[in-house]
């Protein structure tokens with residue numbers, strides 16, 4: 505497996521980090537290629553739980569070197585806080601973490617503006633308020649500041665001065681907010697500059713060389729397909745191409761170097777933040793999923809909205825992403841439900857829809873057409889072979905495979921490292 509890309513197939517929090525952790529044991533590199541500290545990636549190692557927001561989950565393993573690639577938006581404060589925390593907890597990160605010089609920086613005004621626009625918006629998105637949208641907006645409107653710019657002190661100071669002045673005007677005149685102190689912003693960033701210096705690389709070059717040497721590279725997606733800025737439920741999305749569509753630009757690799765795409769989906773569905781969610785179940789079954797599945801945001805602590813597996817959305821994600829394989833996580837959480845539902849189509853104003861629609865209104869009004877499956881009982885946490893899963897759980901997985909038309913090779917039955925069942 506020279507290159508494998510692990511991406512979310514729903515609205516994020518599918519359990520991507522656990523899969524990256526499992527595959528990462530043998531990888532030479534683990535690479536984050538999009539998103540920023542909006543991500544919350546959980547790796548459970550025995551008694552220890554690591555929650556990573558910006559750094560690749562591969563750091564928790566000993567072997568891989570890790571790259572924060574050019575498509576990631578980097579908040580220096582989060583970057584070093586997370587690195588220090590890992591070191592404090594005994595993870596040796598020295599010589600194993602690199603950051604691409606072309607990655608854009610999340611600056612204090614990005615965080616402020618994210619919060620202010622959310623608070624004032626007539627239709628809030630429910631962002632994580634980490635400055636993601638404003639930072640990506642600056643990147644595509646040529647106002648961003650990259651790590652490479654920070655490394656060139658004179659150029660950096662000129663650029664920053666202009667940007668802070670422009671944002672202060674916006675903060676004051678439009679939002680009536682306190683302006684930032686330009687000298688303070690500059691000094692804080694210049695202090696990070698020293699720490700970044702030994703970690704900065706030309707990310708695309710590093711990856712090209714690694715791939716030429718035949719090293720195994722694992723790409724760790726953040727967020728999920730339905731949050732992708734182009735493919736997702738716009739405007740209720742994130743600022744990046746949070747699907748495999750973002751891989752080439754975000755990592756700086758050509759398409760022919762992507763060998764395998766692994767889509768990760770929960771056995772049910774969750775969404776945190778606003779936006780349409782056709783299979784959301786606000787009733788007791790949704791509450792079962794939230795409480796047993798511990799469905800509370802890793803980054804913001806918000807309760808996640810819960811509902812049923814949506815095969816319409818998954819088929820769309822699979823066809824656009826070309827999943828070679830689907831991982832189904834959290835199968836154990838369905839245990840105890842009398843009936844399990846899967847949306848196979850939607851009804852909208854008397855019309856049957858089988859292709860995931862773009863229009864927010866259609867998605868919001870769509871009524872799922874459910875296929876019902878009898879539930880299963882018992883604790884699946886100790887199951888390690890596919891044959892030992894309850895027959896009804898296997899039937900459920902077989903139906904998902906048929907509906908999405910992608911093979912399911914791995915199933916999650918608990919949060920621990922070894923709680924994965926492989927279907928050979």
Ligand code: GDP
Nearest residue numbers: 517518519520521545546833834916917918919
């Ligand atoms: P990510 O953002 O896709 O990496 O996922 P998160 O870390 O935000 O959320 C997934 C949560 O589910 C984490 O707390 C994981 O430890 C947990 N988890 C992952 N796979 C399983 C599983 O198969 N069963 C159970 N019960 N928990 C899981």
Ligand code: IMO
Nearest residue numbers: 516517542543544630631632726727742776777
């Ligand atoms: P991981 O990698 C779930 C959601 C936010 C909001 C929208 C835009 O852990 O799966 P943003 O702050 O990105 O501008 O918010 O995207 N969102 C996520 N939801 N998992 C994530 O990451 C998310 N990252 C962002 O809740 O709806």
Ligand code: MG
Nearest residue numbers: 517544545802
């Ligand atoms: Mg998460």
